Amino acid sequence: MAGHSKFKNIMHRKGRADAARSKLFSRLSKEITVAVKMGGGVIDPDMNPRLRLAVQNAKGQSMPKDNIQRAMNKGVGGEDEDYKEIRYEGYGPGGVAVIVECLTDNLNRSASNVRAAFTKNGGQLGETGSVSFMFDRMGEVTYKSDAGDEDTIMEAAIEAGAEDVSSDEDGHTILCGFEDLGEVARALEASIGEPDSVNTIWKPQNNTPIDEEKAQTLLKLLDALEEDDDVQNVYSNFEIDDEVMARLSV
Numbered sequence: 001m002a003g004h005s006k007f008k009n010i011m012h013r014k015g016r017a018d019a020a021r022s023k024l025f026s027r028l029s030k031e032i033t034v035a036v037k038m039g040g041g042v043i044d045p046d047m048n049p050r051l052r053l054a055v056q057n058a059k060g061q062s063m064p065k066d067n068i069q070r071a072m073n074k075g076v077g078g079e080d081e082d083y084k085e086i087r088y089e090g091y092g093p094g095g096v097a098v099i100v101e102c103l104t105d106n107l108n109r110s111a112s113n114v115r116a117a118f119t120k121n122g123g124q125l126g127e128t129g130s131v132s133f134m135f136d137r138m139g140e141v142t143y144k145s146d147a148g149d150e151d152t153i154m155e156a157a158i159e160a161g162a163e164d165v166s167s168d169e170d171g172h173t174i175l176c177g178f179e180d181l182g183e184v185a186r187a188l189e190a191s192i193g194e195p196d197s198v199n200t201i202w203k204p205q206n207n208t209p210i211d212e213e214k215a216q217t218l219l220k221l222l223d224a225l226e227e228d229d230d231v232q233n234v235y236s237n238f239e240i241d242d243e244v245m246a247r248l249s250v
Helices: 005-013 017-038 049-060 065-076 107-120 150-160 178-192 212-227 242-249
Strands: 084-091 097-104 124-126 135-143 164-168 171-177 197-204 231-236
Touching: 017 049, 017 065, 017 097, 017 231, 049 065, 049 178, 049 197, 084 107, 097 107, 097 212, 107 124, 107 212, 135 178, 150 164, 150 171, 150 178, 171 178, 178 197, 197 231, 212 231, 212 242
Parallel strands: none
Antiparallel strands: 084 097, 084 124, 097 231, 135 171, 135 197, 164 171
């Protein structure tokens, strides 16, 4: 098992679905608010590409309309929070590369919390650029498994100009060039319906295998980062043997 998205599934299997959902809605709300602010207060998704993606993701996660509207209104004005985007990079146990994306109204707090998570869990925070060169910036569009069979999704992805498709029992993941995300997402929506999520991601160029002992510590690090309120996304290039992963998931 490799990467970041699968780790989120582990969180759910550990019985923290409610807490994970609350954190997810908080992240989605924050992204909507920032999208409106960065778009000059424009709350029309058709006129604000970043907001369109944020609202699309919120709907894909069944976020209530009132929550979406409240987050948009918050971005127009009248609120004290001034969120800033910042990226942290570092190494976890076993030399695994980790990228942490934050949206925060307190840079000192975020830096302190992220650094503490690394230090307490066998990692080391590095400079910006220290690990991102080992990842590719890409667009990612996901669909639930009931959106279509593998052949249908593959055909739609090819027609939309995507670069790669993977399907399993959890759903379908479609990758495209970073700059092509908006166009590919629109084409896919027109052919197979509204996606579950549309995001820009950091895709590792190669994965780093780690043993069970280091895997335990690494998952604690990723867990600590995921639970921080300022953290939006965490990406890593770890690879854990399926048998080891099964034992860790119990």
